Amino acid sequence: MPSLLGLLRIGASSLEAQQAGVAVSGNNIANATTKGYSRRTLTIDEGRGVSGGAVAVSVDRAEDFVLSQQLASQTGALSLASRTGQSLSAIEIVFQIGQAGQSRLASAVTDLAQALSQLTAAPGDLTRRTAVLEKGRIVAQEFNRVGTQLTQLATATTQSARDLVPAINDAAQQVAGLNRAILGSSTPGLPTQAGSNDRNQDQRDALAQKLAELAGGSLLRNPDGTYNILVNGLALVHGTEAQALSLTTLPNGSVSAAVGGQTVQGALAGQLGGLLQAGAINTRLQGQIDHLAFDLSSAINAQHALGVGLDGKGGRPFFTPLAAAAGAASQMALDPTLRADQLAAGFTAAPGDNGNALALATLIDQPVLDGGRSNFQSFYSSITATLGFDVQRAQSDESRATDQQAALSAQQQAVIGVSTDEEMAQVLAYQRAFEASSRFVQVVDEMLQRLVQVT
Amino acid sequence: MRISDQQTLNNALRNLQSNQERLSRSSERATTGLEVARPSDDPAAYNRAADYQTQLTRMDGYDQNISLVRARLASTDSTTQSMQGVLTRLRELALGALGPGTDSTLVASEVVSLRAQLTQLTNRNINGEYLFSGYSGAAPFNANNVFTGDNQRRAIEVSPLGATTFGLTAKDAFGVDPGQVVFPGIDSLITAIRTRDQAGVNAGIGAIDSYQKTLAQAQTQLGSQMNWLDLAQSSNQSYRMTLNTALSEARDADPAQAYSALAADRTTMEATYAVLSAGRGLSLVKYL
Numbered sequence: 018m019p020s021l022l023g024l025l026r027i028g029a030s031s032l033e034a035q036q037a038g039v040a041v042s043g044n045n046i047a048n049a050t051t052k053g054y055s056r057r058t059l060t061i062d063e064g065r066g067v068s069g070g071a072v073a074v075s076v077d078r079a080e081d082f083v084l085s086q087q088l089a090s091q092t093g094a095l096s097l098a099s100r101t102g103q104s105l106s107a108i109e110i111v112f113q114i115g116q117a118g119q120s121r122l123a124s125a126v127t128d129l130a131q132a133l134s135q136l137t138a139a140p141g142d143l144t145r146r147t148a149v150l151e152k153g154r155i156v157a158q159e160f161n162r163v164g165t166q167l168t169q170l171a172t173a174t175t176q177s178a179r180d181l182v183p184a185i186n187d188a189a190q191q192v193a194g195l196n197r198a199i200l201g202s203s204t205p206g207l208p209t210q211a212g213s214n215d216r217n218q219d220q221r222d223a224l225a226q227k228l229a230e231l232a233g234g235s236l237l238r239n240p241d242g243t244y245n246i247l248v249n250g251l252a253l254v255h256g257t258e259a260q261a262l263s264l265t266t267l268p269n270g271s272v273s274a275a276v277g278g279q280t281v282q283g284a285l286a287g288q289l290g291g292l293l294q295a296g297a298i299n300t301r302l303q304g305q306i307d308h309l310a311f312d313l314s315s316a317i318n319a320q321h322a323l324g325v326g327l328d329g330k331g332g333r334p335f336f337t338p339l340a341a342a343a344g345a346a347s348q349m350a351l352d353p354t355l356r357a358d359q360l361a362a363g364f365t366a367a368p369g370d371n372g373n374a375l376a377l378a379t380l381i382d383q384p385v386l387d388g389g390r391s392n393f394q395s396f397y398s399s400i401t402a403t404l405g406f407d408v409q410r411a412q413s414d415e416s417r418a419t420d421q422q423a424a425l426s427a428q429q430q431a432v433i434g435v436s437t438d439e440e441m442a443q444v445l446a447y448q449r450a451f452e453a454s455s456r457f458v459q460v461v462d463e464m465l466q467r468l469v470q471v472t
Numbered sequence: 473m474r475i476s477d478q479q480t481l482n483n484a485l486r487n488l489q490s491n492q493e494r495l496s497r498s499s500e501r502a503t504t505g506l507e508v509a510r511p512s513d514d515p516a517a518y519n520r521a522a523d524y525q526t527q528l529t530r531m532d533g534y535d536q537n538i539s540l541v542r543a544r545l546a547s548t549d550s551t552t553q554s555m556q557g558v559l560t561r562l563r564e565l566a567l568g569a570l571g572p573g574t575d576s577t578l579v580a581s582e583v584v585s586l587r588a589q590l591t592q593l594t595n596r597n598i599n600g601e602y603l604f605s606g607y608s609g610a611a612p613f614n615a616n617n618v619f620t621g622d623n624q625r626r627a628i629e630v631s632p633l634g635a636t637t638f639g640l641t642a643k644d645a646f647g648v649d650p651g652q653v654v655f656p657g658i659d660s661l662i663t664a665i666r667t668r669d670q671a672g673v674n675a676g677i678g679a680i681d682s683y684q685k686t687l688a689q690a691q692t693q694l695g696s697q698m699n700w701l702d703l704a705q706s707s708n709q710s711y712r713m714t715l716n717t718a719l720s721e722a723r724d725a726d727p728a729q730a731y732s733a734l735a736a737d738r739t740t741m742e743a744t745y746a747v748l749s750a751g752r753g754l755s756l757v758k759y760l
Contacts, residue, residue: 049477056476109510114518114723119525127526131533134629138537141601141609367607371626375635394526398519405511405518412512423486427479434476438756445760 019068021465028458030070034061035454037073038447042440053223055079055433057215078215080222084429086236089226091422093233093286098414100291101298104174105408108299111166112401120401125159126313126381126393128152133378136360141327141368146357149374153317153335154351160310164346167306171299175272178264178292185232185253185262185289188224189246193259195221196243200257228253232262233286249283251276270300298407303346305400311345312386313393314338320380324361324373333359484748491744495737502734507725521723524715527632531712538630538705541638545698547598548640552691555593555645556684562586562658563680566673569665580665587658591617594646594654604642612642617655619648631704632711638697645690646683655683 019027041059048054055078064070117124129152136145195217202214225244228234234246234253246254253260253276260277267273272293274281284290314336325331337350363370386396501507511518562583569579595611596603605612605621612621623643627635646654653659657679664672 050481105512109512113510114506114508114521117525118528118719118723119522123522123526124529127529131529134530134533135536137626137635138540138628139599139601140626363607365607367622367624368609369601369605369607369626370624371628375627375629378629379635394523398522401511401522402515402519405513405515408510408512409515419486419490423482426482430476430479430482431474434474434478436474436476439474441756441760 021461021468023068024461025458025465027064027068027070028454028461030064030072031454032451032458034071034073035447035451037061039444039451041076042443042447045435046437046440049435049437051219053219053226054435055215055219055222056435076215078218079433080218081429081432082236082238084425084432085222085225088422088425088429089229089234089236090286091418091425092226092229093235093290095415095418095422096230096288097233097286097290097294098411098418100288101294102291102408102411102415104170104292104295105298105404105411108167108170108295108302109404109408111163111170112404122159122163123394123397125152125156126397129156130378130381133374136362136374137371137378140362140371140374143357146360146362149360150351150355150357157314157336157349157351160306160346160349163306164303164310164344164349167299167303168347171270171296171303174292174296174299175266178272178289178296181231181289181292182262182264185228186259188228188231189253189259189262192221192224192228192244192246192254193257195224196254197257200241200243229287231287232289248274248276249281249285251279251281270303271297298404302400302404304342305403307342307345309346309386309393309396309400310349311339311342312396314345314349316380316385317377320373320377321361323376324364325366326356326359326361327366327368328359329366330359331361333361335360480751484744484751487744488748491737491741495734495741498730498734498737501725502727502730505725505727505730506723507730508723517722521719524719524722528712528715528719530632531708531715534630534632534708535705537628538701538708541628541630542698542701544598544601544603544639545694545701547596548603549691549694549698551593551596551603552640552645552687552694555590556687556691558586558589558593559680559684559687562661563677563684566661566665566677566680569673570668570670576665576668580662583658583662583665587655587662590655590658594642604640604645606641613654617653617659619646619650619652619654622650630701631708633704636700636704638701640690640694644693645687647686655679657683 038059038061041057045056057076057078059073060075060077062072062074064072112120112122115121115124119127129149132145132149132152136142136149139145198217199214199221202217221244225234225236225246228246229236232248232253234248237245237247239245239256241256243256244254245252245256248262251260253262262274262276263278265273265275274285274289274293285293315338318334318336318338321335322332326333333355334352335355337348337352339345339348362374364372381393384390384392384395386392391399500509508514508517508521565579565583565586568574569576569583591613594604594613594617597611602608602610602612602621606624607626608621610620612619614620619642621642623641625637625639625641627637629635630638642648642654648654657676660672661676661679663669664676
């Protein structure tokens, strides 16, 4: 039979256990909005023997690794799609329909064709000749604008990708460090601070998700409880070790990633993957626009050279001849020496000869670009259509990934998230139990007092 | 299912975000009137719209060319009519030139002055461009009435169907080739009147007849050119309407639809706010 003092201990143990419960719930509530925090639950067990009382035996951290794994992969897919979409939207503005009812580049070329068509009606008219030169200058300027804007956007995209690298490597280092700490504290015989392991795990999980968002890292759990974080099969974090991620700009302007010196194969996920993908699309687009600028200026030059100016001289270029397609859009310019009277509107010096002006005006509609396969409109359309479909794909990927990520995140929060209502209800339970135990201690005390008075 | 605070918050944020995105897109549609503003809105429609817009812009050019060509054809027409008048007057004079009681010297001098009028008419120009000089920019007939121009006609784009040649060459109107004298029969007529050579005058009348015939044929050609111009203009007009409709269908937002979508998105947004603030009040803490 327990002694009266033993009964006091029962009460005391319960008071202690309920306080621990209030502390755990209080901590949960305090961290309801802490990023990466997993709610803790207190397990109260009965003490040994009849007067064992209650013992707070453990504080457990809620977790579901499989959910974390899936969430990481969806987060990587989502940030890939949204970063790609974001960068491509900026590129798309270059081709936005403007005041003229179509993109500025397309309307500049249309205006040139129209000015040439009007020149055919009065080929000797200097005002009309000057108008053609002016429209030609605007075509070159529009190509320059598009070329420059695409180059600037490419530079910005590459810079953003480079800016991500330190953050990725820092997070990988931290995960490796936390892996070490977690491994150390779970090794028997090593002294650890109570609860510090849970905190390390919270931080590590949050960092792992961050790595998924930044670099599309996927999660693996080792039997010893440490995490590996892989990027397309290469280990950014391998247990307690981290490998550095680096970016290299290749001669063709595209950027490739390497982990620990090994080149990453295939497309990356995460923000970095999105930026690299947008960069690759931009490189392709620049190539296409350069190709268009080169072919268009070459075709117009070739036709223009066939005609003669009012001075009877032929063989003059309209645009400054370009050596190669690379960089053609940025370099395109109206031949600065070409004067209005030298514009080759005819095949003879006769001011009424409009033969070449007519040929130039219709050239825009002829399949003279891309090795004779496209005219301006079809070439330009193929460029904008591919870009449009790229953006659409990124947008639909984003909306799908958003839904899946939200569903997974909700599932994960259902397991690890704090519900303040639930915690308040728990606190009430602990409070009532605490009150009851206090009352119990008071009763035992009164019994003890009675005993003392009697003796 | 357990519902955690974070979950509720994430949900609310996500809904706010997606509703705001939708609202911003539908406001853009309603305010710009454009359903397709960039390639990704609908790549095919974007390119169709660009194509229609290009054709519409070109159409403006065709219309300007039409009015220019029309002015040129009109002055060519009035010039040839004046010439017909002069030739008719010449024919009348020639018929009575050697009649009894006619002062043939007087007649000869009138014929000379009419000849000068014809020369003026053949060298007629509009806005500095000679009507019958072909491609050449100089006056087509020199002081000796020798044709120094060429017989080329310009092809001009007046419709999407392509370029058509307009105007009359000196060959069309007067039957001359470069280096030849225009209306040589009139010069012979003057000599015949002065020398009172009836056979020569008769030959002159024959020549005038043939000039009038050639000119009349050229006038018919001019008439059919003007007809073609009218046809091109009216077909351009109806094609322009078709293009405008097609462009609008490809690119523009349906206003009724755009406004009702905007209203619907606004309502959803308001509902989201209402639900959010209603949810915020629900907490056990309030009841303790």
